[in-house]
Amino acid sequence: MALFLVCGATGYFFGNLREDWQNTALVVAALAAIVLVWLLPLASWLNRRYTITTRRIIFRHGFFVRSRQELLHGRGYDVTVRQTWLQSAFRSGDVLVNSGLEHPLVLKDVPSADLVQQVLHDLMQESQTVIGSRRQEQSALADQPPGAGR
Known part of the structure; x- marks a missing residue:
């Protein structure tokens, strides 16, 4: 404009x-x-890259000095969407991912910001479910007497 x-x-x-x-x-x-x-x-x-996988969020940024941050879904975090009036007109927004450490990770001007927030919540919940089932398996294996599983 x-x-x-x-x-x-x-x-x-x-x-x-x-x-x-x-x-x-x-x-x-x-x-x-x-x-x-x-x-x-x-x-x-153009120098900000966000990659969301099933295990983590990878944030790369910088022009002359490149930085990389990773945030695992299994550790848990809070996801907030912030929109200006212009961003809401184009259905974009800033997605703030707060893991409780220092400053929140800000994904700026993300298209379909509400959908990204929903997907991040789903990925976090799915990761927590997988971690919980692994802990149950490990505790069940630890409770078995030695040589019982062979």
């Missing part, structure tokens, strides 16, 4: 200003506005 506004205003005013230096300053200001308002946020958005 900002790109269209800057281009439209530049196209309207370019050539209508009295001095040549004013037209040049207009183009330079328009290019600076495009870089600051559109290009840098786009590059930042």
Whole structure:
């Protein structure tokens, strides 16, 4: 949206200003506005990667310095969706995953944010069920006398 506004205003005013230096300053200001308002946020958005598997969430981000965070579903966490009015119009939003450590993991501008929240809850619940059944199996094996299972 900002790109269209800057281009439209530049196209309207370019050539209508009295001095040549004013037209040049207009183009330079328009290019600076495009870089600051559109290009840098786009590059930042493109350098964030979220991978959700059946076992964990992997979050990679950074432009010059790359960081990687992993969060296992089995450890449990709280999932919250935060939407601005513009995000809710496009059914996107920020998904906050709070595991109780430091700052929550923020998945920014996620399409279908409500669906992502529901899937994360399902994956967490399924992982907890698998962990619970493994613990029951281990305790049953520990309760058997030595040599009984052979």
